[in-house]
Amino acid sequence: MNNVLIVFLAVLVMSAVVTTARIVWSRTLATRAVSFDVLTSIMICGFLVSAAITGDGLYLDLAVVLGLLGFLTAVTVSRFIERTGK
Amino acid sequence: MSAIIDVVSIVLVALGVSMAVVAAVGLVRLPGTTTRMHAATKPATLGVLSCAIAAALQMDDISSVTKIAVIVAFQFITIPIGAHMLARAITHSGTTEGNE
Numbered sequence: 001m002n003n004v005l006i007v008f009l010a011v012l013v014m015s016a017v018v019t020t021a022r023i024v025w026s027r028t029l030a031t032r033a034v035s036f037d038v039l040t041s042i043m044i045c046g047f048l049v050s051a052a053i054t055g056d057g058l059y060l061d062l063a064v065v066l067g068l069l070g071f072l073t074a075v076t077v078s079r080f081i082e083r084t085g086k
Numbered sequence: 087m088s089a090i091i092d093v094v095s096i097v098l099v100a101l102g103v104s105m106a107v108v109a110a111v112g113l114v115r116l117p118g119t120t121t122r123m124h125a126a127t128k129p130a131t132l133g134v135l136s137c138a139i140a141a142a143l144q145m146d147d148i149s150s151v152t153k154i155a156v157i158v159a160f161q162f163i164t165i166p167i168g169a170h171m172l173a174r175a176i177t178h179s180g181t182t183e184g185n186e
Contacts, residue, residue, distance in 0.1 A: 001092045001095075001096060004096055005096070005099060008099050008100065008103045011103050011106075011107065012103055012106055014107075015103075015106045015107045015109070015110035015111075016110075018110040018111070018113075018114060019109075019110045019113060021114075022110075022113045022114055028119060030119045030172060030175070030176050031119050031122060033172055034113070034119060034122050034123055034126045034169075034172065035113055035122075035126070037126050037127075037130070037165070037168060037169075038109050038110065038113055038125070038126045038130055041106070041109070041130035041131070041133065041134055041161070041165070042106045042109070042110070042130070042133075044134055044137075044157065044161070045102055045103070045106055045133050045134055045137045048102075048134070048137040048138050048140070048141040048154070048157070049099055049102075049103075049137055049140075049141070051141045051144075051145070051150075052095060052099065052137075052140055052141040052143075052144040055144060055145065055146070057145075057147075057149070057150045057153065060141075060150055060153040060154060060157065061153070063157050064153065064156060064157055064160070067157060067160045067161055067164065068160070070164070070168075071160075071164035071167070071168055074164075074168030074169075074171065074172060075167075075168060075171055077172070078168070078171040078172045078174070078175040079171075079175070081172075081175040081176065081179055082174070082175040082178055082179060084179075085179040085180070
């Protein structure tokens with residue numbers, strides 16, 4: 001079972017790489033913010049799959065903190081866009 | 087019994103990983119920021135939910151399951167709020183990207 005989950009983790013890493021390419025090669029700040037939200041969700045999925053592989057509770061703490069940081073990023077960037085109009 | 091739980095969690099992780107791939111492909115293929123928000127919010131939320139159920143099936147203590155429930159609840163609250171704030175900022179600033 002662990003080998004199958006490690007293969008799924010590799011697929012998650014590939015989709016994270018695609019999302020990072022979208023963050024780098026995008027034209028507006030709003031697209032970058034949306035792509036960063038997706039990247040945060042993919043990383044939370046990766047932490048949950050890692051917790052399922054190892055049975056370690058430390059990955060769940062990392063996922064909680066990452067969800068909080070992703071929400072703060074979305075709120076801060078949207079306030080910035082609304083204030084400066086970029 | 088343990089084999090059944092393993093198979094169920096593998097199927098749930100496969101669903102969540104395929105939703106993450108759909109979100110990444112949608113970010114690349116869809117035109118414009120507000121259409122990309124479709125790919126950003128809905129498949130990502132479902133992927134987190136199914137990966138969380140799979141991880142909760144593999145955990146054996148109650149505190150880890152509670153942490154996973156907190157993660158899912160937080161994601162289900164914050165992803166629509168963040169998407170709404172971003173869409174409102176894009177609409178008010180008038181910087182709709184359009185088809186690029």
